[in-house]
Amino acid sequence: xxxxxxxxxxxxxxxxxxxxxxxxxxxxxxxxxxxxxxxxxxxxxxxxxxxxxxx
Amino acid sequence: xxxxxxxxxxxxxxxxxxxxxxxxxxxxxxxxxxxxxxxxxxxxxxxxxxxxxxxxxxxxxxxxxxxxxxxxxxxxxxxxxxxxxxxxxxxxxxxxxxxxxxxxxxxxxxxxxxxxxxxxxxxxxxxxxxxxxxxxxxxxxxxxxxxxxxxxxxxxxxxxxxxxxxxxxxxxxxxxxxxxxxxxxxxxxxxxxxxxxxxxxxxxxxxxxxxxxxxxxxxxxxxxxxxxxxxxxxxxxxxxxxxxxxxxxxxxxxxxxxxxxxxxxxxxxxxxxxxxxxxxxxxxxxxxxxxxxxxxxxxxxxxxxxxxxxxxxxxxxxxxxxxxxxxxxxxxxxxxxxxxxxxxxxxxxxxxxxxxxxxxxxxxxxxxxxxxxxxxxxxxxxxxxxxxxxxxxxxxxxxxxxxxxxxxxxxxxxxxxxxxxxxxxxxxxxxxxxxxxxxxxxxxxxxxxxxxxxxxxxxxxxxxxxxxxxxxxxxxxxxxxxxxxxxxxxxxxxx
Numbered sequence: 078x079x080x081x082x083x084x085x086x087x088x089x090x091x092x093x094x095x096x097x098x099x100x101x102x103x104x105x106x107x108x109x110x111x112x113x114x115x116x117x118x119x120x121x122x123x124x125x126x127x128x129x130x131x132x
Numbered sequence: 133x134x135x136x137x138x139x140x141x142x143x144x145x146x147x148x149x150x151x152x153x154x155x156x157x158x159x160x161x162x163x164x165x166x167x168x169x170x171x172x173x174x175x176x177x178x179x180x181x182x183x184x185x186x187x188x189x190x191x192x193x194x195x196x197x198x199x200x201x202x203x204x205x206x207x208x209x210x211x212x213x214x215x216x217x218x219x220x221x222x223x224x225x226x227x228x229x230x231x232x233x234x235x236x237x238x239x240x241x242x243x244x245x246x247x248x249x250x251x252x253x254x255x256x257x258x259x260x261x262x263x264x265x266x267x268x269x270x271x272x273x274x275x276x277x278x279x280x281x282x283x284x285x286x287x288x289x290x291x292x293x294x295x296x297x298x299x300x301x302x303x304x305x306x307x308x309x310x311x312x313x314x315x316x317x318x319x320x321x322x323x324x325x326x327x328x329x330x331x332x333x334x335x336x337x338x339x340x341x342x343x344x345x346x347x348x349x350x351x352x353x354x355x356x357x358x359x360x361x362x363x364x365x366x367x368x369x370x371x372x373x374x375x376x377x378x379x380x381x382x383x384x385x386x387x388x389x390x391x392x393x394x395x396x397x398x399x400x401x402x403x404x405x406x407x408x409x410x411x412x413x414x415x416x417x418x419x420x421x422x423x424x425x426x427x428x429x430x431x432x433x434x435x436x437x438x439x440x441x442x443x444x445x446x447x448x449x450x451x452x453x454x455x456x457x458x459x460x461x462x463x464x465x466x467x468x469x470x471x472x473x474x475x476x477x478x479x480x481x482x483x484x485x486x487x488x489x490x491x492x493x494x495x496x497x498x499x500x501x502x503x504x505x506x507x508x509x510x511x512x513x514x515x516x517x518x519x520x521x522x523x524x525x526x527x528x529x530x531x532x533x534x535x536x537x538x539x540x541x542x543x544x545x546x547x548x549x550x551x552x553x554x555x556x557x558x559x560x561x562x563x564x565x566x567x568x569x570x571x572x573x574x575x576x577x578x579x580x581x582x583x584x585x586x587x588x589x590x591x592x593x594x595x596x597x598x599x600x601x602x603x604x605x606x607x608x609x610x611x612x613x614x615x616x617x618x619x620x621x622x623x624x625x626x627x
Contacts, residue, residue: 096169096186104183105161108190109154115195116152 143203150197157194164207165190171211174284175218177273185221189214215285219300274321279314286311548623551602602626 096104141163148156165186172185192213193200200209275283281300285291286307293311297304605622 094170094173096166100183101165101169104165104186105158105190108161108187108194109157111187111191112157112194115191 141203141206146197146200146203146206149194160194160206161190164210167207168210168214171214171284172218175215175277175281176221177277177280181218181221185214185217188217188220192217215281219281274317275314279310279317282307282310283314283318547621548625550625551600 141160145156145159149160168186168189169182172182172189176182176185189210193210200206282296285296286293293304293307297307300307602624605624
């Protein structure tokens with residue numbers, strides 16, 4: 078099996094996988110939601126340290 | 133959604149995303165998510181892990197876009213993040229083999245799909261895709277996680293060995309040796325598939341796999357050229373789809389010992405799935421693989437037939453009249469491997485069941501036939517299980533009841549028709565499915581036509597055979613897609 082052939086085969090195997098569009102959209106939503114949550118948490122932390130009402 | 137759109141990623145888009153623009157982020161995701169998904173799949177087996185890695189990859193990327201200056205590097209950067217995330221996941225979790233996945237669970241996760249636009253449009257195609265998924269999993273399962281990562285990086289992502297070594301913190305020599313080992317593993321697995329592929333499709337491994345993965349029918353067209361003008365038409369249940377996608381697939385017949393017996397198997401007979409054929413020279417075929425008795429055979433000829441089913445020497449079709457290829461060689465009409473003792477079509481007509489030209493609508497009750505239970509004897513008994521042969525008149529009908537042992541359908545013997553005429557017969561049975569194939573008796577190693585009759589519980593259909601070229605044809609039958617047996621010989625004369 079030539080190396081190119083192997084590479085082609087392997088790439089063909091991998092290319093077989095495809096995330097369905099619906100799942101991809103769901104993934105994007107999850108990512109953006111998590112990103113929002115992450116930013117919100119960061120802002121909260123920043124506020125806590127900067128704004129600084131220490132109890 | 134767009135895929136592989138790294139060239140579409142502009143600096144402006146990157147800047148917008150860096151500024152927190154959600155639409156820009158979505159656009160970046162649309163351009164790259166399939167690549168990231170495949171990269172993760174190249175490294176991981178578990179679908180849930182793949183999706184986790186994908187999420188983590190984008191989460192990390194979108195949170196650190198300020199680290200990326202060149203928009204053109206976005207996809208490579210994403211891949212690198214994905215690889216690192218995958219490694220992290222592997223460290224945290226015990227990998228799950230594809231083959232260990234619960235099939236039910238596998239159906240619930242987002243199943244990888246082929247690039248077919250509508251995989252559900254064709255049930256057979258859908259089944260093939262499922263089978264393809266299994267094959268891919270089997271192949272990739274041959275690699276360990278570390279090997280998968282190496283192979284993925286080197287062969288899929290084209291990452292230089294030196295860079296792989298740096299990423300994985302191993303020596304370049306180790307990378308090379310592991311790559312070689314991985315290749316051997318895959319190669320071995322592919323060769324195994326080749327053996328299976330030979331049985332199933334008669335194809336080599338790589339064309340086989342590539343054809344499957346590209347959602348193509350293997351070796352389409354090979355059969356058409358081999359036997360261009362033979363056709364079986366079977367009422368509403370005619371297996372046209374199977375013809376197109378299956379039999380054309382070059383179902384090679386192994387010509388061994390001067391004869392052959394065909395094994396036929398439908399990948400999924402409930403749907404219009406592919407027909408697969410295996411072949412053997414073993415004449416001792418268990419009868420239980422054939423029809424499930426009882427069978428109510430019935431043959432109806434609905435079109436004029438030149439002569440009663442008789443030996444060629446008594447028919448209108450003399451060897452001189454026939455084209456060169458329409459010889460009535462014994463081997464060509466009755467493969468020796470299935471009926472070793474009967475080497476001549478003429479003599480294969482059982483004396484006790486010798487088809488007599490019957491008056492229209494006459495019924496011939498199947499005579500008692502020698503009961504032979506041995507495999508070798510079953511061939512003899514098949515000879516004797518002659519049902520009602522086609523007769524002269526167009527309306528001639530004959531029927532008979534077969535003995536329950538062995539469960540062979542009636543044999544019409546040799547039928548001679550003129551070119552352009554149609555030989556029609558009607559078959560019923562309790563077999564799960566009946567398959568009829570027609571191919572020239574001097575056949576090349578390709579099956580051109582296939583027909584499926586009936587349903588899972590009852591087979592019944594009108595079958596018409598309209599050859600478009602003169603010659604001698606053998607009609608094979610099979611039940612439950614197991615074994616092909618020569619059933620009838622049709623001599624087609626020029627007239």
